[in-house]
Amino acid sequence: MKRIHSSILCILCGLFLLCSCHEEIYDPEALGKDYFIQNIPSDFTWSTTSSVQTSVIPYDRYEGQYLYTIEIFDKNPLTDPSAVLYTTGWCTGKQPLQKTITVPAVQKTLYIRQTTPGGRKSIKEAEIKNNKLDCSFYPEKNTSSTPATTRAYADERIPENVPADANEIKEGPNNVTLEANKNYVIRETYTGKITFPGSGNSSLYITGTWINPNNMTVLNKGSDIYIMGTGKLLSSAASCTFKWNSAGGVMGIAPGGQLGTPEQNNIGLEFHNPGAVINEGNFYGDWIIAKAGGMLFVNKGKFYANGLTTSDVAFLFRNECYAHIKKFKLNNQSILTVSPDCSFVSEDFSMANSSVYLGNSAMLEIGTLTTANWGSPFIQGNGNDYALVRIDKMICPSRYAPLNFISNLYISCNQYPADPWTYNILFNCMLEDVSTGATIEIKPSECSQGNDYVPEQPEEPEFPKTVTxxxxxxxxxxxxxxxxxxxxxxxxxxxxxxxxxxxxxxxxxxxxxxxxxxxxxxxxxxxxxxxxxxxxxxxxxxxxxxxxxxxxxxxxxxxxxxxxxxxxxxxxxxxxxxxxxxxxxxxxxxxxxxxxxxxxxxxxxxxxxxxxxxxxxxxxxxxxxxxxxxxxxxxxxxxxxxxxxxxxxxxxxxxxxxxxxxxxxxxxxxxxxxxxxxxxxxxxxxxxxxxxxxxxxxxxxxxxxxxxxxxxxxx
Structure with missing residues (x-):
C-alpha cells in the first residue's frame, strides 16, 4: 500500500464532500507539492509514443490495376529478424496508402516494405519529420552531378590516324630501339622486342599485330602506345608488363583495337607517374598497378582485367561501356563513374575513403565489397532513374567509416554486415529482397549484361487476411x-x-x-x-x-x-x-x-x-x-x-x-x-x-x- 500525505488527503476529502455544492473547491497546487516530481511542464503528456501520419506511394508498374502491399517496420526486416511491424495496408500508385500510426517517440526513421502484385519485395528507409512520414518508391529527380575532372598531362582522345611521318617497324632478325621525339607504326606482324627511349616523346602506333616476347618493357616520359582499329597487342611471354617510369604515358586502344585475348590476358600495366589508359576497343589485361596519383582510366569499349590496384593514391576510372575487373581497389579519394546503361563488374571490390557514381540504369555488380576502417566511402546514383548495385557479400568493419548508399539506388545484397551501423541507406535508395526476385529491370545491351529480370505474374492480394x-x-x-x-x-x-x-x-x-x-x-x-x-x-x-x-x-x-x-x-x-x-x-x-x-x-x-x-x-x-x-x-x-x-x-x-x-x-x-x-x-x-x-x-x-x-x- 502507498503512503498517503495528510495535506493532500484533507484536500481530497473536502473535495468529495463539496463536489455537489454550487462551487467546487480544490487547490491543485497541493497535489503538486506532494507529488514525487516537482515543476512539471504544463504541456507534458507523459507519452512515450508519437502519432505519425504516413503516406506511401508504391512503384506502380500496372497503372493502378493491381494492389501493392505496404508494411511499415521499426528496423530493416531484411537484415534484422526482430524488426517490429507497425502497420500494413494495400494501395496503388494512384491511391497511396495513408494511415496514422503510433510508434515509440524515440523512432526517428521507419522502414517501408513494398510487395508487388507478383510477390517481389523491396524496402526503403524514410525519416519522420514533424510527425509525418512521406515515402515514394519512385525514383526522385536528382540534382547531384558527377565530379568534373581535368587532365593537364595528356589528351584522353586517341588519334584518328597514324601520323604521316611514322617510321614502320617490320619483322626482322634484330630487335628495335626507338628514338626520342619520333613516331613509329607496326602495320603487319612483329614478334621482336622494342626498346623505348630513355627520355623525350615517342609514340608507337599498331595497326597490325605486335607479339611482344619481353616480360618487361619500360617506357619513359612522353612514350605512348596506340592500338588502332585493326591493331592487336599480344605477348608470347608467360607474363608481360609495360612499365611507365615518367609522367605523360598513354595506353590507348581505338575502336576495333585489341590488347590481349580472352584466352591470353597476360599483359599488365604499371605506372610510376600519372598516366592514362583509354580503351575504346577490347582490353584483355592482367594486373594494372598505379603507384602515383592522378591516373585516368577511360573505358568506352570492353575492358577485362585481373586486377587494378594502387599504392593508396587517387585515380579516376570512367566507365562508359562494360568493364570487368576481378580485383578492384578504389583507394583514397579515388572515383569510379559508370555511365547510364553501362556495367562494372568485380569479384573483389574494396573502397577506402572513395566514391562511386552511377547513372540511370547503370549496374555495379560485386562479389565481395570491403570497406576500410577510415574515411567516408559512398556509392551514389546520379540519374533520375534507379541504378542497380548487386553485391553478394558486404564487409564493413567500422562504425566510424560507414559505407553510404545515396540517391536513386536499387541495392541487391545477399549478405549484409552483421552490424547495421557500419553502412547507411540514404536518400531514396531501395533494398531488394533477393529471395523474391528483382523489382526493376536492367536490360542487357552491348555495354551491360543486364540483371536477368524475369517478368512477374501479377495477382491481387487474397482476402480475408490476418495481420499481426x-x-x-x-x-x-x-x-x-x-x-x-x-x-x-x-x-x-x-x-x-x-x-x-x-x-x-x-x-x-x-x-x-x-x-x-x-x-x-x-x-x-x-x-x-x-x-x-x-x-x-x-x-x-x-x-x-x-x-x-x-x-x-x-x-x-x-x-x-x-x-x-x-x-x-x-x-x-x-x-x-x-x-x-x-x-x-x-x-x-x-x-x-x-x-x-x-x-x-x-x-x-x-x-x-x-x-x-x-x-x-x-x-x-x-x-x-x-x-x-x-x-x-x-x-x-x-x-x-x-x-x-x-x-x-x-x-x-x-x-x-x-x-x-x-x-x-x-x-x-x-x-x-x-x-x-x-x-x-x-x-x-x-x-x-x-x-x-x-x-x-x-x-x-x-x-x-x-x-x-x-x-x-x-x-
Missing amino acids: YTQTYTFASEDNYPNPGDYDMNDIVLSLDSTSYYYPQKNGIDRVTLHFTLRAVGATRQLGAALQLDRLGKESVKSVSYSTELPLDNFYRNGNSTEQKQKQAVIPLFDNAHQILGYSNTTTIVNTIQGGATAKPVSFDVTIEFSSLIQEEDIQLDAINYFTIVGTRLPRTEIHLPRYKHTNLSVTPAKLQEVTQQYMWSIRVPGIFRYPQEWRKITDVYPQFEAWVKSSGKDNADWYIFPEEHLIYRN
Missing part, C-alpha cells in the same frame, strides 16, 4: 490514485504483446485480437483492468471473447460482453489480478520483491468482433483507453493514463479528473518494461526519467532502456 502488429507496450500503474504513492510503478504490470487485425477486405477490419500478458501485482488490494474504446460506441461491438477463463464477476456486462451503463465501448479484461496469477489472497505482493512471492506471467487473448467494418485507426493504440480498477465497488476508482478520460462509472468528479490529468499514476512504455523492485521509486531506478519529464519529453525519450540494473525486478 508486433510492437509490445507495457502498462505499469500506481494504485493510490488520486493520492501520491511510492511510485515504484509495479502495482499492476500488464503488457500488450501484439495486436492482430482481421481484414475481410482491404478497406476495413471486422475484429481484432489483443494479446496480453499479466506480469506482476505489487499491490495489497484487489485490482482489475479494462479498456475503453474512445472512438467506438458500445453498439459498434458485436461480441467480446476470451482465450481463457478470466475473473469477470464484478463487471455487469451487456449481451455483447461490453460493460453496462457506458456510452463508449468498455471491454472488461479481469477484475482480480491476484487470482490470474494464482493467488486467492489479494494482500500478497507477486513478482515485485526479490525472494518474495512469484508466479509465472499469464498470457491471454481478448477478441473484439465489430458490428460492421471499422477503420484500423479506430482501434489503434492511441484509441485504446486502458485503465486499472481499484476494489469492487461501483462507482469505482479508475486509474487512467494521463490525458485520457474516465468512463461513465468512475467515482472521480470531473474537476478532480481535470486537475489530476497533469500527473501520472499509470504509464505506457514501449517493449517489455523492466519495472522497479518493490518500494524502489522509478526516478531512482531510471535516472533519466525525471529529466525526460522536466524537458516535456524532448530529452531522454529512451529513458526506459537505461535502468539501474540492480534495482529492477528479475524473475
Whole structure:
C-alpha cells in the first residue's frame, strides 16, 4: 500500500464532500507539492509514443490495376529478424496508402516494405519529420552531378590516324630501339622486342599485330602506345608488363583495337607517374598497378582485367561501356563513374575513403565489397532513374567509416554486415529482397549484361487476411490514485504483446485480437483492468471473447460482453489480478520483491468482433483507453493514463479528473518494461526519467532502456 500525505488527503476529502455544492473547491497546487516530481511542464503528456501520419506511394508498374502491399517496420526486416511491424495496408500508385500510426517517440526513421502484385519485395528507409512520414518508391529527380575532372598531362582522345611521318617497324632478325621525339607504326606482324627511349616523346602506333616476347618493357616520359582499329597487342611471354617510369604515358586502344585475348590476358600495366589508359576497343589485361596519383582510366569499349590496384593514391576510372575487373581497389579519394546503361563488374571490390557514381540504369555488380576502417566511402546514383548495385557479400568493419548508399539506388545484397551501423541507406535508395526476385529491370545491351529480370505474374492480394502488429507496450500503474504513492510503478504490470487485425477486405477490419500478458501485482488490494474504446460506441461491438477463463464477476456486462451503463465501448479484461496469477489472497505482493512471492506471467487473448467494418485507426493504440480498477465497488476508482478520460462509472468528479490529468499514476512504455523492485521509486531506478519529464519529453525519450540494473525486478 502507498503512503498517503495528510495535506493532500484533507484536500481530497473536502473535495468529495463539496463536489455537489454550487462551487467546487480544490487547490491543485497541493497535489503538486506532494507529488514525487516537482515543476512539471504544463504541456507534458507523459507519452512515450508519437502519432505519425504516413503516406506511401508504391512503384506502380500496372497503372493502378493491381494492389501493392505496404508494411511499415521499426528496423530493416531484411537484415534484422526482430524488426517490429507497425502497420500494413494495400494501395496503388494512384491511391497511396495513408494511415496514422503510433510508434515509440524515440523512432526517428521507419522502414517501408513494398510487395508487388507478383510477390517481389523491396524496402526503403524514410525519416519522420514533424510527425509525418512521406515515402515514394519512385525514383526522385536528382540534382547531384558527377565530379568534373581535368587532365593537364595528356589528351584522353586517341588519334584518328597514324601520323604521316611514322617510321614502320617490320619483322626482322634484330630487335628495335626507338628514338626520342619520333613516331613509329607496326602495320603487319612483329614478334621482336622494342626498346623505348630513355627520355623525350615517342609514340608507337599498331595497326597490325605486335607479339611482344619481353616480360618487361619500360617506357619513359612522353612514350605512348596506340592500338588502332585493326591493331592487336599480344605477348608470347608467360607474363608481360609495360612499365611507365615518367609522367605523360598513354595506353590507348581505338575502336576495333585489341590488347590481349580472352584466352591470353597476360599483359599488365604499371605506372610510376600519372598516366592514362583509354580503351575504346577490347582490353584483355592482367594486373594494372598505379603507384602515383592522378591516373585516368577511360573505358568506352570492353575492358577485362585481373586486377587494378594502387599504392593508396587517387585515380579516376570512367566507365562508359562494360568493364570487368576481378580485383578492384578504389583507394583514397579515388572515383569510379559508370555511365547510364553501362556495367562494372568485380569479384573483389574494396573502397577506402572513395566514391562511386552511377547513372540511370547503370549496374555495379560485386562479389565481395570491403570497406576500410577510415574515411567516408559512398556509392551514389546520379540519374533520375534507379541504378542497380548487386553485391553478394558486404564487409564493413567500422562504425566510424560507414559505407553510404545515396540517391536513386536499387541495392541487391545477399549478405549484409552483421552490424547495421557500419553502412547507411540514404536518400531514396531501395533494398531488394533477393529471395523474391528483382523489382526493376536492367536490360542487357552491348555495354551491360543486364540483371536477368524475369517478368512477374501479377495477382491481387487474397482476402480475408490476418495481420499481426508486433510492437509490445507495457502498462505499469500506481494504485493510490488520486493520492501520491511510492511510485515504484509495479502495482499492476500488464503488457500488450501484439495486436492482430482481421481484414475481410482491404478497406476495413471486422475484429481484432489483443494479446496480453499479466506480469506482476505489487499491490495489497484487489485490482482489475479494462479498456475503453474512445472512438467506438458500445453498439459498434458485436461480441467480446476470451482465450481463457478470466475473473469477470464484478463487471455487469451487456449481451455483447461490453460493460453496462457506458456510452463508449468498455471491454472488461479481469477484475482480480491476484487470482490470474494464482493467488486467492489479494494482500500478497507477486513478482515485485526479490525472494518474495512469484508466479509465472499469464498470457491471454481478448477478441473484439465489430458490428460492421471499422477503420484500423479506430482501434489503434492511441484509441485504446486502458485503465486499472481499484476494489469492487461501483462507482469505482479508475486509474487512467494521463490525458485520457474516465468512463461513465468512475467515482472521480470531473474537476478532480481535470486537475489530476497533469500527473501520472499509470504509464505506457514501449517493449517489455523492466519495472522497479518493490518500494524502489522509478526516478531512482531510471535516472533519466525525471529529466525526460522536466524537458516535456524532448530529452531522454529512451529513458526506459537505461535502468539501474540492480534495482529492477528479475524473475
